[in-house]
Structure formats: structure tokens, C-alpha cells
Amino acid sequence: MTGNPRLFPTSLWTLLEMAPFGCWGLPVALLTLLCCPGSGEKAFEISIDPKQVVVKYGESQKINCSTSCPQPEAGGLETTLSKELLHEEAQWKQFLVSNVSQNTVMHCYFTCCGEQMTKTANVSVFYPPKEVLLKLQPTYVSLGGSFTIECRVPDVAPLEKLTLTLLHGNRTLHKKTFEGATAGIQEALTTHNTTAHREDGNHNFSCMAELDLHSLGQRLIWKVSEPQMLEVHVPRPDNQMVIIITVVSMLLFLFVTSVLLCFVFGQQWHQRRRGVYGVQAAWRSLRRAYRVQAA
Secondary structure, X not given: OOOOOOOOOHHHHHHXXXXXXXXXXXXXXXXXXXXXXXXOOOOOOEEEEOOEEEEEOOOOEEEEEEEOOOOOOEEEEEOOOEEEEXXXXXOEEEEEEEOOXXXXXXXXXXXXXXXXXXXXXXXXXXXXOOOOEEEEEOXXXXXXXXXXXXXXXXEEEOXXXXXXXXXXXXXXXXXXEOOOOOOOOEEEEEEEEEEOOHHHHHOOEEEEEEEEOHHHOOOEEEEEOXXXXXXXXXXXXXXXXXXXXXXXXXXXXXXXXXXXXXHHHHHHHHHHHHHHHHHHHHHHHHHHHHHHHHO
């Protein structure tokens, strides 16, 4: 029986015939076909972990680059940050990027069968509020007078994720966000003008800074300032005026009392005097009547 003994495609058979190691050319060719499928198919995939890198300012982060290519020819991590290769195997590499100080991007890349692919991850830097400074201007104010509450966070990032809340006890007085702020570590500042009420001296004033990193896959970081007390002065009548009013009131009382007493005693004296004159007049009348009868 005659037939073509070649069970492989002509191109592969030619590759076997030209292989320098004879029979070793067969596994090499098979590996080549498995590794490098025809054009039009996706040859391999690349993964980067974490996909969203969120790092505290100045700290480090481990980055894992991996691929589905069984035998990549090359691979690595492209970044402007300082990096160090920690571990590697055929299909993955682990790097340590350090001293992260700015927002940037990094790329994992691998080359498989002469084709290079990359995967990109964004790097976001945050700087939590370490100090929240509250200031009352002035700290001593009269009832109804105006004063200013100032809250300042010297260094924070990203500023657009920050919210400052001014509190009086548990009551919110003022809230400020910083949406649209530029990137980088910046100072956050908010002020609020108000008037003093009698109850303002009963509770402390404070400022709470909240850095919300939920959208970046992180937690909420918050810090509260040291409480500040406002001294509210309630005006009282002048002591000298009180003395003057008291003395005048006493004199007026004595004067009215004296007038009343004089009036009462005068009436009594007048009535008594009129009573004596009546007796004398009656006695005279009796004496005249007696004399007339005697005559």
C-alpha cells in the first residue's frame, strides 16, 4: 500500500527536517504551535494586582504582574517609581515600588511568541490629615457680638476627597468640600462667621476632617481637632448706677414717708386743737346762761 507517510503539515514536516537536533525538533515544533496560535486569536493575557494602587505618601506597595503565556520571552514592570524585583516564576513577577510620592501610572508587560502586551494600573497617593487646627477669633465676646471659627488642615491629599465640618457640641454649623481641587498635598482651610448666643458658652466648638477614599477602594479616614470654648459675656448694670438708683429710691421713700407722717400728725393736731376750743366755748355759754338766770 502506498501513501504519504507524512502525518503533519508540509510546513511542520519541513521544520522537522531542518531541525538541528533531529527528533528533538518535534516537541519544539509542538510547543511553538501551542504557544503561538494563528493570527486572529488572542495569544495570551496579562494581569496586574492590585488594579487600583492607593498608597500613603512616601510608603511602598507590592505589585504582581502575571500572564497566561506558558513560556514568556520577557516581562517586567515599567514605572517612574523606584522598583525592586522580589520574586519571579515563568508566568509571574512580583515587584516592590517604594517612596511613592505622586499620582502616576505603571505598566506590566510580557512578550510571548514575539508579541508584546501590557496592562496598566493607576497609582493614587493619599496623605491623611495628621493635624486639624481650630481657632476662635476672639475667644471672649459679648452676647450678640460676632466671632469667627477657623479650621485648618496643614497637609492633606487628595484634597478633593476631603470634607471639613465645624461643630458646636453635636450640632453642625458649617460644612465644606473641595471638589475640583488640583492634585498633590495641599492645605485645607474653611472659616465661618456667626454671632454669640447665650448657649454658645455651654458647649465646645470643634472641627472634624474626613478623607473619604471609598471611591478608591479604601476606607474613610477622619480626625477631630482639640475642642475650644467660647466665653460669652452677658452685660450687667454698672455697680455705680445700682448704688445711685438704690440711694435715690431710699431718699424718695423717706421723703414720701415723711410727707405722709407730717400729714397724719398735722390732721391729728388740728383735730385735738379744735376739740379744746369747743369745750371752752361750751363752758362760757353755760356761765353766761347762769348769770342771766341769777339776775
